[in-house]
Amino acid sequence: MEVEDLKFLKAHTTRRAKITVPGPFTMSQQAQNDYYKSDEEAAMDYAEAVNEEIQDLFAAGADVVQIDEPYMQARPEKARQYGLKALNRALEGITGTTCVHICFGYAAIIHERPSGYSFLPELAQCRCNQISIETAQANLDCAVLRELPGKQILLGTIDLSDMNVEQPEAVAARIRRALPFVAPEHIIVSTDCGMKYLPREVAFGKLRALVKGAEIMRQEVQRA
Numbered sequence: 001m002e003v004e005d006l007k008f009l010k011a012h013t014t015r016r017a018k019i020t021v022p023g024p025f026t027m028s029q030q031a032q033n034d035y036y037k038s039d040e041e042a043a044m045d046y047a048e049a050v051n052e053e054i055q056d057l058f059a060a061g062a063d064v065v066q067i068d069e070p071y072m073q074a075r076p077e078k079a080r081q082y083g084l085k086a087l088n089r090a091l092e093g094i095t096g097t098t099c100v101h102i103c104f105g106y107a108a109i110i111h112e113r114p115s116g117y118s119f120l121p122e123l124a125q126c127r128c129n130q131i132s133i134e135t136a137q138a139n140l141d142c143a144v145l146r147e148l149p150g151k152q153i154l155l156g157t158i159d160l161s162d163m164n165v166e167q168p169e170a171v172a173a174r175i176r177r178a179l180p181f182v183a184p185e186h187i188i189v190s191t192d193c194g195m196k197y198l199p200r201e202v203a204f205g206k207l208r209a210l211v212k213g214a215e216i217m218r219q220e221v222q223r224a
Contacts, residue, residue, distance in 0.1 A: 002018040002019055002020075002053060002057060002065075003053075003056050003057060003060050004029060005019060006019045006057055006060050006061065007060060007061075008143055010060075010061055015048050016063040016064070016180035017061065017062055017063050018062070018063060018064040018065070018066060018099075019057055019062050019065060019066070020065070020067070020068055020101070021050055021053055021054065021057070021065065021066070021067055021068070021174075022050075022067075022068055022086060022103050022180055023050070023067045023068055023069035023071075023072075023090070023100070024043050024044070024046035024047035024050050024086040024087065024089070024090050024208075025043050025046075025047075025062060025069055025071055025072055025078075025082070025083035025086045026068065026069050026070055026071040026072070027043075027046045027050075027078060027098055028040075028042045028043035028046055028086070029071040029074075029075055029078070030071070033043065035097075035130075035176050038079070039082075040081065040085075040086075043082055043083070043086040044082075044085070044086055044106070046090075047087070047089035047090040048085065048089065048090075050067070050090040051089065051090045051091070051092055051093070051094070053209055054067075054090065054091070054094055054096075054098070055093075055194075056097075058084070058094070058096040061177075062096065063096075063097065063101060064097045064098070064099060064102055065096060065097075065098050065099070065129075066098070066099040066100070066130075066132065067087065067093075067099070067100050067101070067128070068097065068100075068101045068103065069083070069087065069100055069101065070103050070104075071083075071100050071191075072102050072119045073103065073104060073117055073118055073119055073120075074103050074193060076118040076119035076133045076184065079119045079122070079175040080119070080122065082124060083119075084116040084122055084123070084125060086214060087100060087126050087127070087128075088125075088126060088127050089103040091125070091126070091127035091128065094127070097129050097130065098128045098129055098130070099125070099128055099129065099130035099131065099132055099154060100123060100126055100128040100131055100132065100152070101131075101132035101133075102117070102119065102120065102123065102129070102131070102133060103132075103133070103134050103156075103192065103193045104134060104137075104193075104197070108144060110172055111160060112150060114131060116138075116140065116141055116144060117140075117144065119134065120147070120148070121142055121144065121148065123140075123148065123151070124147055124148050124149065124150075124151065124153075124167050128151070128155070129151070129152060130151065130152040130153070130154055130155035130188070131148055131151050131152070131153055131154065132156070132190060132191055133153065133154065133155065133156055134156035134175075134181040134192030135155060135157065135174060135192070136156055136157050136158055136159040136160075136192050137159045137160065137162075137192055138192075140179050142180075142182075143180075143181055144181075145181040146181045146182075147183045148182075151186070151203075152186050152188055152189050153178070153182050153186055153188065154188045154189075154190040155174070155178055155182075155187050155188065155189055155190060156190050156191055156192035156193065157171045157174040157175055157189055157190070157192075157213065158171070158190075158191040158192055158207075158209070159190070159195070160191065160192050160193055160194075160195060160206075163198070164198075165202060165206050165208075166203035166206060166209045166210075166213070167209065167215055168209050168212035168213040168214070168215075169216065170209075170213070171209050171212070171213025171216075172209055172212070172213040172220075173214075175187065175189060175213065175217045176217065176220075180219075184217075184221045189210055189213070189214040191206070191207075191210065191219055205221070
């Protein structure tokens with residue numbers, strides 16, 4: 001299914017194409033297990049299927065494939081037991097640019113955010129090139145990003161719980177607080193999570209603010 005979505009996307013743009021797939025750990029936590037001896041065994045089989053899907057997506061021309069793993073945050077103890085193992089199995093043999101997204105859930109559904117992740121430094125050991133996190137709504141303490149050396153960070157700087165469009169300087173401030181812990185060249189400015197619950201005009205306004213906020217910080221870094 002994702003391959004067909006990717007083909008549709010590439011038929012309508014000349015820009016780089018990124019597509020997402022659900023992660024094996026998250027799928028194992030959402031499914032009822034009536035067959036496998038353990039949830040870990042199920043997760044590893046999901047990982048094999050995800051691996052095949054990722055290979056097909058890169059073969060079809062994807063530039064980046066993102067694996068969504070919100071349940072690693074929601075169920076950190078199980079994630080420590082076998083979540084990282086399943087994620088790395090899904091990425092085995094993959095040579096294209098990959099990203100893992102870990103978040104606190106859609107803002108329209110999950111309203112309260114903790115100030116820190118319960119499962120994040122562990123992703124330093126994952127095979128993904130990039131890690132996508134949210135910092136805006138949670139007002140995240142970005143010091144944890146020191147624990148992810150060598151990874152590119154997709155820095156969530158758009159609060160999806162707020163229907164008001166951010167000012168570009170607010171986005172710049174959210175980028176700025178990550179800079180003591182991540183080199184600027186390792187930061188890719190992004191949104192906290194998906195924008196499916198936002199009206200189109202609000203989503204578009206927030207994306208414009210994101211671009212302008214990134215421009216502010218790019219100029220600031222170049223002057224430094």
